[in-house]
Amino acid sequence: MDSRLEAIRDTVLARNPGEAEFHQAVVEVFESLGPVHDRHPEFLEAAILERLCEPERQIIFRVPWTDDTGRVQINRGFRVEFNSALGPYKGGLRFHPSVYLGIVKFLGFEQIFKNALTGMPIGGGKGGSDFDPRGRSDAEVMRFCQSFMTELYRHIGEYTDVPAGDIGVGGREIGYLFGQYKRITNRYESGVLTGKGISWGGSLVRPEATGFGTVIFTQEMLKTRGTSFDGKRVVVSGSGNVAINAIAKAQALGATVVACSDSSGYIVDEAGIDVGLLRQVKEVERARLKEYAARRAGVSYVEGGSVWDVDASVALPCATQNELDGGAAARLVRGGLLAVGEGANMPSTRDAVAVFQEAGVLFGPGKAANAGGVATSALEMQQNASRDSWSFEHTEERLTEIMVGIHHRCASTADEYGDPGNYVLGANIGGFVKVADAMLAQGLI
Numbered sequence: 343m344d345s346r347l348e349a350i351r352d353t354v355l356a357r358n359p360g361e362a363e364f365h366q367a368v369v370e371v372f373e374s375l376g377p378v379h380d381r382h383p384e385f386l387e388a389a390i391l392e393r394l395c396e397p398e399r400q401i402i403f404r405v406p407w408t409d410d411t412g413r414v415q416i417n418r419g420f421r422v423e424f425n426s427a428l429g430p431y432k433g434g435l436r437f438h439p440s441v442y443l444g445i446v447k448f449l450g451f452e453q454i455f456k457n458a459l460t461g462m463p464i465g466g467g468k469g470g471s472d473f474d475p476r477g478r479s480d481a482e483v484m485r486f487c488q489s490f491m492t493e494l495y496r497h498i499g500e501y502t503d504v505p506a507g508d509i510g511v512g513g514r515e516i517g518y519l520f521g522q523y524k525r526i527t528n529r530y531e532s533g534v535l536t537g538k539g540i541s542w543g544g545s546l547v548r549p550e551a552t553g554f555g556t557v558i559f560t561q562e563m564l565k566t567r568g569t570s571f572d573g574k575r576v577v578v579s580g581s582g583n584v585a586i587n588a589i590a591k592a593q594a595l596g597a598t599v600v601a602c603s604d605s606s607g608y609i610v611d612e613a614g615i616d617v618g619l620l621r622q623v624k625e626v627e628r629a630r631l632k633e634y635a636a637r638r639a640g641v642s643y644v645e646g647g648s649v650w651d652v653d654a655s656v657a658l659p660c661a662t663q664n665e666l667d668g669g670a671a672a673r674l675v676r677g678g679l680l681a682v683g684e685g686a687n688m689p690s691t692r693d694a695v696a697v698f699q700e701a702g703v704l705f706g707p708g709k710a711a712n713a714g715g716v717a718t719s720a721l722e723m724q725q726n727a728s729r730d731s732w733s734f735e736h737t738e739e740r741l742t743e744i745m746v747g748i749h750h751r752c753a754s755t756a757d758e759y760g761d762p763g764n765y766v767l768g769a770n771i772g773g774f775v776k777v778a779d780a781m782l783a784q785g786l787i
């Protein structure tokens with residue numbers, strides 16, 4: 343790493359002890375930024391990096407609620423408003439027992455660059471709670487969401503901060519959150535949250551957008567090697583919203599997706615995953631993947647194993663951070679891997695990324711490859727602002743344009759900085775320069 347950046351990095355790490363995921367996200371970005379600072383000494387003079395690593399505002403709050411047995415439960419709520427140089431803070435809420443400040447900050451930090459790459463006017467933020475929705479009734483989830491919003495509402499707004507979903511937060515949760523916001527504020531402020539239902543201000547394509555966008559980005563990478571998804575064998579991790587829609591899109595482009603996973607194990611379906619059955623099991627019944635294997639002939643279920651043991655030409659990690667390590671990466675490379683598109687945020691460890699890059703595998707980092715979700719959230723904000731609602735075709739066309747644009751920006755930035763095909767470098771520099779220019783223009787704030 344560049345020695346000027348090393349000193350800044352060390353200060354950032356020391357100021358934020360015990361936040362391993364935030365450290366990982368910061369170090370990865372810093373490793374790309376040496377050449378930018380050679381060309382732009384003004385960024386160093388204005389302490390852009392030091393400011394970028396310090397969130398503009400961090401909110402941590404108590405979320406009390408009552409479970410179905412009448413017992414009081416206490417969770418912790420977070421919203422980190424990281425950077426507003428390009429627009430209102432924008433990013434999802436994650437409800438998962440692993441959530442703590444370090445996770446929210448890594449996600450918020452990545453979101454700054456991701457949102458900049460989309461070309462839309464959105465800043466970066468993230469939030470969530472250590473609440474575990476698994477096994478909770480609808481009524482419990484509603485009471486939790488209402489309590490969460492009873493504090494959050496004072497910090498958000500269509501021109502201030504616009505949350506959406508992430509792991510554990512989908513259409514149901516956004517509905518309860520929006521209802522409570524509307525009740526407290528007495529405002530039908532559609533643009534305060536995205537990922538809303540289609541009849542009350544949501545956008546078509548938003549549910550599909552992250553998974554679709556990941557596949558569109560990966561298809562653009564494959565094109566640079568004169569190939570495509572057609573006829574490819576694909577492995578996807580996860581089986582939530584991002585994974586399901588990535589599977590659907592990859593198969594629509596002619597691929598066969600042979601495996602996907604949940605936190606208990608993975609399935610192998612050599613005939614290609616039946617997306618209708620997968621949706622029924624995961625989205626309608628909210629059941630485990632094991633159930634899919636029980637209902638379809640010729641499917642094997644591997645309890646507790648790693649989905650990365652399955653060979654494929656394309657891997658789409660769509661589960662969660664650090665789910666794919668150096669060992670798994672080396673195994674995939676030995677199995678003939680051609681490309682990786684990250685549908686999740688930071689699913690590959692730093693070792694895994696190094697293995698992919700050394701082997702010449704096309705590697706699309708999450709902040710570029712999974713930006714379709716937040717980009718379509720920005721399209722939802724546009725529709726809300728103009729009190730309009732667009733057709734599926736038009737919205738999907740806009741998403742495709744945006745993803746092709748992000749690929750182009752990453753690829754041309756990597757070329758410009760002398761490392762063609764390095765999408766990590768392209769995404770980090772492409773996102774950073776845009777934010778840094780805006781911060782410089784807006785003065786020392």
Ligand code: GLU
Pocket residue numbers: 432433434435504505506507508509536687712713715716717719
């Ligand atoms: N949570 C998603 C992400 O990681 C989407 C955020 C949004 O739509 O605001 O980008």
